[in-house]
Amino acid sequence: MSKRVLIATDKPFAAEAVKGIRNVIEKAGYELVLLEKYTEKQQLLDAVADVDAAIIRSDIFDKDVFAAGKQLKIVVRAGAGYDNIDLDAATSHGVCAMNTPGQNANAVAELVFGLAVYAIRNFYNGTSGTELLGKKLGIHAYGNVGRNVARIAKGFGMDVYAFDPFLSAEAIEKEGVKAVKTVEELYTTCQYVSLHIPATAETKNSINYDLLSKLPKKALLLNTARKEVINEVEIVKFMEERTDFKYVTDIKPGNHDELVAKFADRYFSTPKKMGAQTSEANTNAGIAAANQIVDFFENGNERFKVNK
Structure with a gap:
């Protein structure tokens, strides 16, 4: 049979x-x-x-x-x-x-840069934005998607960093990416951070106020991973204090309406998960x-x- x-x-x-x-x-x-x-x-x-x-x-x-x-x-x-x-x-x-x-790795990685350009060009509202060239990009988790993000980032002329607790620095740096020792170092160093961590007991709510507070001025957080990794209450607190910070994602947060109401000029979410679409x-x-x-x-x- x-x-x-x-x-x-x-x-x-x-x-x-x-x-x-x-x-x-x-x-x-x-x-x-x-x-x-x-x-x-x-x-x-x-x-x-x-x-x-x-x-x-x-x-x-x-x-x-x-x-x-x-x-x-x-x-x-x-x-x-x-x-x-x-x-x-x-x-x-x-x-x-x-x-x-x-x-799905390339599809997700390409979306990262679609979202990034949209955000740094002020959501195409007609005002003057910024460029990716020469900026520091931090890749939080250097798996299949992270590697594709790094490949594309180099084409934009970005300075690429990565943190992954499961990979050696040598494995990351042999691909022309700078390895950092801690997640805190990644967020302190990089103006732009792209999330590629799974939703696990260790990572849920791990992107919180304390970690985000380490980001440089005019920072951008890109989330094409899972919504559960974001501490949604604390990201609101952080965005209230840091009016230079932008957040874009392809996973609609549970507090999406609140984010739109308070930060319409610094926040964007796709209507549904788009990474592999x-x-x-x-x-x-x-x-x-x-x-x-x-x-x-x-x-x-x-x-x-x-x-x-």
Whole structure:
């Protein structure tokens, strides 16, 4: 009996991505099952009940979903972040959870600079802004996205710094980026800081008043990571005191309306998360997820497993 692979996406993949996924799945002799634009959790529970694998985007895979997926052996999040998957529930049900790191990296990195130019040109309000050339950019976490941000920043002629507690200074500096020893040093040194940290117990609310207070004058914070890493109460306090500071993000904060009301000329958020919203990233991540599922079943490859 062939494996059945579910694509469960309330926000569907592009048609080209679905076509690419189908090619990979059916070439392996598996069957593809589509659940797109679903509106009720029960639809997802019903769909997952008799499949061996699932590909998701921002869809919530919680303990109820894993309990319903009696045959489920693997779920792959098409993208880097995976906080929409209950990893403990996956483990307890014997399911391998994976992400597809790097597939969205260029798309997110390009958005960083779209947001940066928009902010430093005063949101295109007709007044005189500033340039990126010669400015210091701090990359907070030097993973796949961070590396792409550094590559593009060099093209703008920026002075690039990075902090990543999981990488050696040598690994960072061999790519022409200056490594700093502490997160505080990054924020003290750089006028612009781009966030690429995941939302973990250690990082949630870590971008707080004390850390932001170390930023130089006319600083800009760019957040294309996760909204949970920002201490939303304290960033309001900081922006009230530092009228030179700007904040732009592609993850709408919980206090978005307050930020707009108080700081409309220094704050911007996209209407929804936009980092991976390109046709190329959409297709790359979906096809990578399909290939990882086939490799898992055929060869036992768990390279991108994110649960224990």
